[in-house]
Amino acid sequence: MAVEDRVRELAGELESADAGAMEVARARHLALVKPPGSLGRLEELGVRLAGISGAVPPPVAESPAVVVAAGDHGVLERGVSPWPRGVTAAMVDNFCAGGAAVNAIAREVGARVSVLDVGVAAGLRDHPLLRRARVRAGTDDLSRGLAMSREDAARAVAAGAGLAEELIESGGVDLLVTGDMGIGNTTPAACLVAAFTGRPAREVTGRGTGVDDATLELKAGVVSGALELHRPDPGDPLGVLAAVGGLEHASLVGVVLMGAVCGVPVVLDGVVSDAAALAAVALAPGVAGYLVAGHRSAEPGARIALEQLGLEPLLDLEMRLGEGTGGLLAVPLVRAAARVLGEMATFEEAGLGGGEAAG
């Protein structure tokens, strides 16, 4: 079967989140020994986890993993980032050595780190944390032509889905965090957000890891020009990814899709993850019910993408690093939401009857 058909088949396997379990979770929240609604958005999160797992209480994610998808970008030649291309490979080495921000935060929340080379230009050394699935040595310049072929986009999606499946089926992973590394990758992210939301380039383009005013201006122009050149059709997500995406973006579409198909919560990090989620939802609308927005990245496209996805982020700490850092920080909140449903006593159990107060 052609790779594109495999992707479509995977999307077709998705079942909606379990509305019945969500209803049971809502009722349980009212029985637990606290004023109704007093845990605010933590209660909503618990309901979402019930929908994802189809169980009340939902399982506490004991074995989370962050997938850090890495790739390089032809559009970097246009000067959209002050960082040189070689930094992508150097950071992959750093992830494997355990010295990056994602490693420090993963240790804190007890998550394993899995690095996916789906399109790093430079050669990489083998390492136990590194999954080698390079589709091509980076994309072409999306401002001049397709970033990659449609088949390569589908292969990148399949690579992400394959790693996610392996982590869940063989590795016992029960929660996925999406992460990314790729110098220049907020430019394709902005293009994807614009393509799937219909918003203009200037609104979705941001400073990435911190470009100056002149580079921001140039970057918005590149995004705007690419949208005019390709006129991507949001009804054809693989076509959009091929035209203006990145290899790590496409692979995260696969991670998101496989997580949802396997009934595992997927916690999104920043704008690259949010852009991938838009593409995944375009492939299979039911995906949205399996997503948790870990944080709101400082990148403007992140806010716009999350609004379209109907997701309210758990954290808003003005972070813009990527790597999965913001998504990982939300993992204890996800686990706490599950514990509340599973470990709290009811009014009855606490000897408080439940009818004595109006809340």
Added chain:
Amino acid sequence: MAVEDRVRELAGELESADAGAMEVARARHLALVKPPGSLGRLEELGVRLAGISGAVPPPVAESPAVVVAAGDHGVLERGVSPWPRGVTAAMVDNFCAGGAAVNAIAREVGARVSVLDVGVAAGLRDHPLLRRARVRAGTDDLSRGLAMSREDAARAVAAGAGLAEELIESGGVDLLVTGDMGIGNTTPAACLVAAFTGRPAREVTGRGTGVDDATLELKAGVVSGALELHRPDPGDPLGVLAAVGGLEHASLVGVVLMGAVCGVPVVLDGVVSDAAALAAVALAPGVAGYLVAGHRSAEPGARIALEQLGLEPLLDLEMRLGEGTGGLLAVPLVRAAARVLGEMATFEEAGLGGGEAAG
């Protein structure tokens, strides 16, 4: 020595947070392998932890504890809450049994729970998690006279300080979270916030655990009337606590103060904790540098108190339960901020030179 003098002496022992260590932490953040500032408020938090501990990297809090201070309130007779007084004692039993929200969340973040009976009206059973330091069987009605004597307020502060000292000195606790339980206690919290910020009753009074419009109206009237009756002087924090405070509020002043004196980060929960922090800062202004705002409670007085304290909360999940739940949820963020400073490689170490990109 009179109890009040002991409180003053403790306040006098406080040293300011270490500005030199904060400067070193800022410089280290620039050397770590990430674009400058890209971890946003997590970087500021790391700098704060350096100031608190006087060390770079600051220690990762391995042994956090939440102190849940409990008391009852004479003002409950005015009808400021739909919950009956006996719920305070029943919830203390529930904390000890491990079935409350604070227990579930404490397990998630690896914190021990310590319950402080500083003024619960009903008799309580002994339990290993319960520290019995009852100053009196609840306060008097603050809308008709002093909530308690000045000496009782000082004794409650000393009880909190004593428990915090024991946890830190004998128990190895290296981070404190403040929590509270007391039916009716958002009314004295509102009075305290109004007294220390000068804001009108209507702005600082909220729905607590969820009162209806009529009760909210009544509650704001009670707060307003108490402020007119006592005209509390914010320059005399013990006088303010005696007039319009609660026993758990006063004891948390002691927890905050002792945490700061011992150089331990104190993570604030909701409006009762925030009100206590205002009083602690009035006793010793340097306390502010040792505080971390865990979350922004849905209670309006919380936002106003945090603004006055100059603290930006880490979480904003529309929670309003108290018990320490919102403060506990921020503990992994605090630990992650310390790990970033302690565990990330520098640009030099990662073989990236550091001068190749403009950020």
